Amino acid sequence: MASVSGRFINQGFQTRLTYLATHARVVSALVMREMSTRFGAKPGGYLWAFLDPVSHIVFLSVIFMAIAHLPPLGTSFPLFFATGYIGFQFYQALAGYLNSAVSGNKALLSYPSVAPIDTMAARYVLQLVTTTIVAIVVLGYIVFTVRHPVSIHLPPIMEAIAMASLLALGIGLANAVLFVMYPIYEKLYGIVTRPLFLVSGVFFLPDSLPPIARDIVLFNPLAHIVMQFRTGFYPQYRAAGYDGFYVWTVAACLVFLGLVLFTTSRGRLRDR
Amino acid sequence: MIRLERATKEVRMKGVRKMIIDDVTVTFPRGKSIGLLGRNGAGKSTLLQIIAGTLELDRGRIIRQGKISWPLGFQGSFQGNLSGEQNVRFVARIYGVDTDELVAYVAEFAELGQFYHAPVRTYSSGMKARLAFGVSMGINFDYYLVDEITAVGDTNFKRKSQQTFKEKLSNSDVIMVSHSTGTLRDYCQTGIVLENGQMTYYDDINEAIAVHESNMKRH
Numbered sequence: 137m138a139s140v141s142g143r144f145i146n147q148g149f150q151t152r153l154t155y156l157a158t159h160a161r162v163v164s165a166l167v168m169r170e171m172s173t174r175f176g177a178k179p180g181g182y183l184w185a186f187l188d189p190v191s192h193i194v195f196l197s198v199i200f201m202a203i204a205h206l207p208p209l210g211t212s213f214p215l216f217f218a219t220g221y222i223g224f225q226f227y228q229a230l231a232g233y234l235n236s237a238v239s240g241n242k243a244l245l246s247y248p249s250v251a252p253i254d255t256m257a258a259r260y261v262l263q264l265v266t267t268t269i270v271a272i273v274v275l276g277y278i279v280f281t282v283r284h285p286v287s288i289h290l291p292p293i294m295e296a297i298a299m300a301s302l303l304a305l306g307i308g309l310a311n312a313v314l315f316v317m318y319p320i321y322e323k324l325y326g327i328v329t330r331p332l333f334l335v336s337g338v339f340f341l342p343d344s345l346p347p348i349a350r351d352i353v354l355f356n357p358l359a360h361i362v363m364q365f366r367t368g369f370y371p372q373y374r375a376a377g378y379d380g381f382y383v384w385t386v387a388a389c390l391v392f393l394g395l396v397l398f399t400t401s402r403g404r405l406r407d408r
Numbered sequence: 409m410i411r412l413e414r415a416t417k418e419v420r421m422k423g424v425r426k427m428i429i430d431d432v433t434v435t436f437p438r439g440k441s442i443g444l445l446g447r448n449g450a451g452k453s454t455l456l457q458i459i460a461g462t463l464e465l466d467r468g469r470i471i472r473q474g475k476i477s478w479p480l481g482f483q484g485s486f487q488g489n490l491s492g493e494q495n496v497r498f499v500a501r502i503y504g505v506d507t508d509e510l511v512a513y514v515a516e517f518a519e520l521g522q523f524y525h526a527p528v529r530t531y532s533s534g535m536k537a538r539l540a541f542g543v544s545m546g547i548n549f550d551y552y553l554v555d556e557i558t559a560v561g562d563t564n565f566k567r568k569s570q571q572t573f574k575e576k577l578s579n580s581d582v583i584m585v586s587h588s589t590g591t592l593r594d595y596c597q598t599g600i601v602l603e604n605g606q607m608t609y610y611d612d613i614n615e616a617i618a619v620h621e622s623n624m625k626r627h
Contacts, residue, residue: 158504165501173489246485247478248461249502403464 159257162250166241166258174262185266189225189274193217196339208341209370212282215275220338222271223365226300227358228332230263234308235315238405245406252405253398256309264301275369286369293368299383300361306390309398316405337362343376350377357383410436410459410476410551410583412607415468419454428454430605431468438474438550441582443592443613445620446602452585453479455602456553459583474550475503480540488529492520492539495528499543510546517572518542519565538565545572552576554584554595589617 175182197213207216234256238245241255279286315322336358342350343363353359360383363375398405412435417428428451436442436459446452456479457463458470478485486495493511500510515524518538523531531539544552552573577595586592592599592613599616601608603623610616 161504162502165498168501169487169490169494169498172494173487243485243487244498246462247499247502248476406462 158249159251159254162254163257163261166244166250166254167262169244170258170262185270186273188229189218189221189270192221193274196221200339208344209366209373211284212278214278215282215286215369217339218275218278219366219369220362222267222275223296223300223362224333224336224338224358225270226264226267226297226365227304227361229267230260230301230304231307231311233259233263234304235311237308238312239316252312252402256305256312256398260301260305260308264297268297279369287371289368289371291368292364295380296361296365296368299357299364299380299387302387302391303357303361303383306387306392306394309394310390313397313401313405317401332356332358335359343374354379357386409438409471409473411471413469413471415458415470416466417451417454417458417463418466419451426451427605429602429607432605432607434600434607434609436551436581436583436600437598438581440598441577441584441596443596443599443616444583444585444602445592445599445616447624450602452602453555456555456583456585459551460553475548476551477544477547477549477553479553479555480544486528486536486539489527491526492518492524492528492531495539496543496546499547503547505547510543513546514539514542517545517568541569545569545576548576549580552580552582554582554586556586589621592617 175184193214196217200207200217201213207213209216237255237259238252241250244250244255245252279288311322311325315325335353335356337353341363342353342359345353354377360378360380363373363378364380364383367373367375367378411433412429413433415429415432419426419428426449444452444455454463458465459472460476460478461472462478486492487498490498493515496511496514497507500507518524518535518541520531520535520539523535528536528539582595584592584595596613599610599613599620601610601616601620601623608619610619
């Protein structure tokens, strides 16, 4: 008896290994596919990933240099806006890309071995790596060219990235389903989240706002993420009001809800 | 072997519910090709999707042993912005077969010439069909799911694809949906008739065809 049940357990384990191997294979194939459609099709390729943050940073720096004498932190406008914008992009670029992961790969879901969740995993990996490379290049360039030496502290930066990417994953999982089910919601979502950039503390510090405005802005977990990201570049920055526990809780809840929604409607995601 | 156990699937199309299979238990044995018969809208294509794994059952379960193809004759799974070759690479990767080997096989089989390296959206429907057929012949599946195979290409290509497919069937089985009883007799030894949510298995395709034809006369 023992040997029989032992063999069954072994079989189950093997099946699970095969499943995992299939998922890993499919995700890596999707990553390669996404890379060639997203960057390979346009001339300039990967450079496009840099164009968006660089243009924003330059634009913000030029405008604010005209109005203000010094940035809210340190002396470099580009560093201030780069830390804000790129910290924000770890959420924004990822969420935007994940929202359309399933609809953008609809045709490929007719291959039985491609599961809807694989498209999410592939885009998550690809965008996280892309934003990280952009961050290293852009921030690295600024850090090495500013007059005053910058001391970089990695742990808060990495925590901010982890929080941002989980938040984006939760939102992306939920939206991938909801956009398909309720097209009207997609429109509303676009309108409601458009000002997100303005209220996430990208070009100001939430701690320097009047108390009421600050309390409202700090409901936005992204404001905390940007604050934490900046802490890694400005050791003197105290980030008053930063609440890591709050962000982790929101992120964990969103990922949980997103996964539940995604798993229960995966049949529907394939149908269309 | 593919086995459905107490399987139930209902589909909704524009608010109309339709029971495709209702508490069905049936085994598709390995080593015999099966023709799937049923009236229009009985759910033959849905059933193929369930077997392939792109649709889930409402209740019951399906046991699959062996490598099962996606429903052939289906061309929607190519990414229009990628070239034929890039699409073939993708399929090779997800099925874990040698990429270069499959790319070379399809290049020779599909006879697309320079178009092989052009985006699939520039293809004619015949070219897409040749690409799709080439890919599916390049991977060794245990079961080929075929939804209304339509002959593609000129006479030479037709002859070649028929011959290749027949060769494949010495090691693989086919589960085929077709309205042409001639095609079914040609490829399948056994048959299943899908009627009113029930599936009946017949050892002999001719018997299945006879039952199906008498079903059609009753209404």
